[in-house]
Amino acid sequence: xxxxxxxxxxxxxxxxxxxxxxxxxxxxxxxxxxxxxxxxxxxxxxxxxxxxxxxxxxxxxxxxxxxxxxxxxxxxxxxxxxxxxxxxxxxxxxxxxxxxxxxxxxxxxxxxxxxxxxxxxxxxxxxxxxxxxxxxxxxxxx
Numbered sequence: 001x002x003x004x005x006x007x008x009x010x011x012x013x014x015x016x017x018x019x020x021x022x023x024x025x026x027x028x029x030x031x032x033x034x035x036x037x038x039x040x041x042x043x044x045x046x047x048x049x050x051x052x053x054x055x056x057x058x059x060x061x062x063x064x065x066x067x068x069x070x071x072x073x074x075x076x077x078x079x080x081x082x083x084x085x086x087x088x089x090x091x092x093x094x095x096x097x098x099x100x101x102x103x104x105x106x107x108x109x110x111x112x113x114x115x116x117x118x119x120x121x122x123x124x125x126x127x128x129x130x131x132x133x134x135x136x137x138x139x140x141x142x
Contacts, residue, residue: 055078056078056079057076057078057139058077058078058138059089059136059137059138061073061075062075067128068128068130068131069127070127070128071127072128074123074125074126075123076121077120078116078121081118082116084115084142085115085116085140085142086141087114087115087117087122088141089122089124089136089138090108090109090138091109091111092107092136093105093106093108099134101133102135102137105135
């Protein structure tokens, strides 16, 4: 009796967990570039339809890997440079405001926020003070 009850409870929990998952299109997706591109692909918008051009964000680190107590640059570039909009570099922080990984982030803080430059590139310099993983993400807003 207990085993049958436990199995049915497990199935109900599994169905509830999987049915409550949703996709967050604000995350950087290397195949889509940004949420505007995701909407463009979904709605078949692009140069052929007279709509916006698809842009792709690329985030890189220099040097890679990054070493403790040495300056590193987080570089973001956008291809298909739009005529307007804003680019951002955000870092992951925990509940105390300390830099952390993307998985442990409770918030994202913009460290660079500027109008899309003609070069389509922005960067942020930082020095890591301890070993570990640091979360960064790029964002474009039309």
